[in-house]
Structures are given as structure tokens and as C-alpha cells.
Amino acid sequence: MLASVDGSIGPAEEARIPVTDEGLTRGDGGFEVMRLYGGRPFALEDHLARLRRTCDGLRLAFDEDAVRAEVAALVEAAGPVDALLRVVLTRGGRRILTVEPLPPRPAVARVATVTYAPNRVLDGLKTLSYAGNMLAGRLARERGYDEALLVTPHGRVLEGPTWTFFWVRGGELLTPPLEDRILASITRAYVIEECDATERPCTLDDVAAADEAFIASTVREAMPIAAVDEIQLPAAPGPVTLAAGERLARRIQRELAASAV
Numbered sequence: 001m002l003a004s005v006d007g008s009i010g011p012a013e014e015a016r017i018p019v020t021d022e023g024l025t026r027g028d029g030g031f032e033v034m035r036l037y038g039g040r041p042f043a044l045e046d047h048l049a050r051l052r053r054t055c056d057g058l059r060l061a062f063d064e065d066a067v068r069a070e071v072a073a074l075v076e077a078a079g080p081v082d083a084l085l086r087v088v089l090t091r092g093g094r095r096i097l098t099v100e101p102l103p104p105r106p107a108v109a110r111v112a113t114v115t116y117a118p119n120r121v122l123d124g125l126k127t128l129s130y131a132g133n134m135l136a137g138r139l140a141r142e143r144g145y146d147e148a149l150l151v152t153p154h155g156r157v158l159e160g161p162t163w164t165f166f167w168v169r170g171g172e173l174l175t176p177p178l179e180d181r182i183l184a185s186i187t188r189a190y191v192i193e194e195c196d197a198t199e200r201p202c203t204l205d206d207v208a209a210a211d212e213a214f215i216a217s218t219v220r221e222a223m224p225i226a227a228v229d230e231i232q233l234p235a236a237p238g239p240v241t242l243a244a245g246e247r248l249a250r251r252i253q254r255e256l257a258a259s260a261v
Helices: 042-059 064-078 132-142 186-195 204-210 239-260
Strands: 002-005 006-009 029-037 081-090 097-100 109-115 147-151 156-159 164-169 173-175 212-215 221-228
Touching: 002 064, 029 042, 042 064, 042 081, 042 186, 064 081, 064 097, 064 109, 109 132, 132 147, 147 186, 156 164, 156 204, 164 186, 164 204, 164 239, 186 212, 186 239, 212 239, 221 239
Parallel strands: 109 147, 109 221
Antiparallel strands: 002 006, 002 097, 029 081, 081 097, 147 156, 164 173, 164 212, 212 221
């Protein structure tokens, strides 16, 4: 679909950056991905605030006015689509924005655990150094699962490569804490606010005892989880998962309505 490279809009497949840009050669840069609902970006301010924090953490220049202007121009050119808007900032000083189709997703996910150790120096930053996350997803799919769930070598359940993990026990909605060095997901924050979810450390024993679990992310919103490895969850989707999805959808509609005023 459409792309903007430093203000020039055209077909994404024709976008070009030099091979010397360290965003490409070293994965040195930051990015955000947000949903477009009918051509309107959801949680734009939250995504720009996190991008600013990432750039500050990486000591990377961030021209927010230019990014805002290019977001507005690209959204106008794309029209009233339901899609993804990706914003990439590279060490070479380039701003790359693309409008991408929503990827196909199953209605219910089967998840495989993948052993993973967070990189402390990048805690809280949404950087282009995502090879480990992407490999985790491929390892899960090689085993016949839809998604990967990252678990530390000591057995602490963290998050998915591109999503937040929520689970339900006795009607209580729970999610791993940010102190476990997971990403401060924007969708995670909205689910916590709308559903009174509680942050609590999670192990695979907690997953085995769960009544429900779901994925939360910009792309998937709230997607039920049917299984984690050989653990079959009793309900997928369960009542808490369905309620969370409905509350998140209402929040999205309220935010979009408010931004249109």
C-alpha cells in the first residue's frame, strides 16, 4: 500500500532507503504500529509518546512535527481504510511511514512457549531490534502453533513477541507486571483501565490453573487463547475474554468519536 519516506508519498514497493542506513544494517531505530479504523488512527498520541520515549532511550533524533505532518498526509492519501499505520525512524535519520493491510488472524489462538531472556539495555523501548521476537514466532509455527509466548529460563511468563498476555483465574483478570521487563503495551493499558485487571507475576503453573487467557494487541485487539503448549484452557473464548473484547471495542469507539470532534 502507500508509503511516505521523509514526506514523499508513493507506492510502498517503490520506497527506497540507502543500504548504509544503520536502521537496516544494525536494526538501530524505533517504530510504532497503530490501527486505522475507517482511515482514523487510534491512540495516536499514546503511540507518539512511546515513540518519543524510545527515541530518547536510543539517543535518536525525533522530529515530532514532521512525523505528525506525514501521518496526516498519509492517512488522507489512504482514505477510509481499516489498516495498519507503521512509523519507523532509523539511525540514518529517515522517517518511513507505511499503510499496510491487516494480517489474517485465526479467531482463537494456540500458543507455544519459547524460552526468552529480555535484553536489559533495551527495556521499555520499541526498537527495530526485533529479530529475536520474530524468530520466536517462527519457532512456534514450526511446532504447529499460531503464536509464541515468551517465558524466561526460570519459568516466568512474560508476553508474546508482539502482544500482551492476559489470563483469568476465579473471574479475576490478570496480566504480568511491567517490572518483569515487558513492553508497556498501549492496548494492555486500555484493557487494564477498562476491565480493572491486576498485574501479577505469572508462571506456567498459573497458566495451567487458568480458566481463560487471551492476547491483547493493536493488531488483534482481544484474541482468545485455546491452548498453551499441551495445556488446554477450559474456555476460549470465555466470559471474561468476551467482556474484555467488548469493553475494549467500546473504548476504541469512544476515543475515535472524541478525536473527530
